[in-house]
């Protein structure tokens with residue numbers, strides 16, 4: 368098969384790594400890719416926001432399947448546009464991608480189908496939202512309605528913080544995504560990421576993971592795209608997994624079908640495990656980044672077979688197997704991220720780090736210049752490892768991190784720390 372993978376992050380490097388291992392693969396292209404992906408795929412500098420250009424490339428190269436990594440092209444309808452040109456793509460249609468593209472849309476489905484989620488209200492103007500917050504009180508969660516790269520959510524402990532977050536969203540910083548604001552009840556519990564592979568009718572639960580969204584150790588600092596992750600998430604027992612499928616994933620699939628927009632692709636539920644059960648925080652319509660990196664390390668079955676099954680609607684005849692080992696990834700980000708940061712600094716020690724047993728390095732914002740690897744984004748590298756336990760994977764990942772020479776970057780030192788301590792207990 369000839370595959371075109373779209374994206375340039377750590378998630379796409381991990382997907383490229385798993386696709387490259389498939390016996391079904393003929394040729395792998397990636398647009399635009401990064402310095403790490405270039406070792407596995409032919410990187411092409413297509414503008415993936417221009418769907419016509421992507422379709423034309425697919426026709427010329429005879430691409431059998433397009434795999435879409437990030438959410439932006441999905442929400443913009445790339446799967447529909449490719450389908451119109453007769454090109455098969457893995458991922459949801461524009462209509463189905465609204466599960467991620469609009470938090471209000473997701474909340475409406477939850478209300479109609481009885482899916483557990485935090486109570487919320489949606490507003491389009493500053494005065495009514497401030498009046499609502501004044502009555503609601505703190506703590507409260509303030510969210511921009513649309514896509515904001517994981518940065519449109521504030522968990523406000525005080526009224527002042529809530530008001531500042533509302534004003535920030537209405538300041539226009541998020542463009543159209545900030546046209547409406549959601550005010551949501553604060554939920555307490557443990558947060559987990561749940562993934563299901565869907566073909567419109569059937570959902571296969573994939574592995575579970577936990578990520579670390581805050582920038583600094585001890586869950587301090589601003590929310591980021593994700594600073595590290597591990598899999599499996601010990602909090603999600605088999606019984607809870609079955610409950611999530613029954614109460615959250617299956618009704619969502621039914622809702623999308625009833626609406627005439629069946630969901631195909633990866634449905635990624637951000638869940639809070641509250642004392643009264645799992646509650647849906649958000650939907651994403653693609654693999655998480657960095658969760659994908661740890662899932663791909665643990666996947667035993669052929670990824671291309673599974674992606675094809677989702678596109679062909681044959682998941683009811685399939686199952687997914689995982690290595691029993693744990694996987695963990697530490698994200699290295701440029702100093703300043705998620706705020707302003709510089710690019711173009713040299714990263715050394717990558718070969719030594721990759722030579723640590725069990726370690727895989729997945730690039731995110733990197734580019735090659737001659738024989739040097741330079742930083743080229745906010746999140747720059749994922750140092751990932753497999754181990755018998757989370758503690759084992761963690762030790763290997765941090766051993767490799769210590770070998771990387773990049774003074775212009777930072778990482779958290781406590782990824783998987785609590786899970787590893789729990790294993791000992």
Ligand code: AMP
Pocket residue numbers: 485508510517520522551552553554555558580590637648649
């Ligand atoms: P979201 O993008 O909606 O998942 O929100 C980003 C992060 O904010 C989540 O991963 C949670 O850590 C936190 N969060 C979102 N909604 C809530 C809520 N209702 N209660 C507590 N924390 C929340």
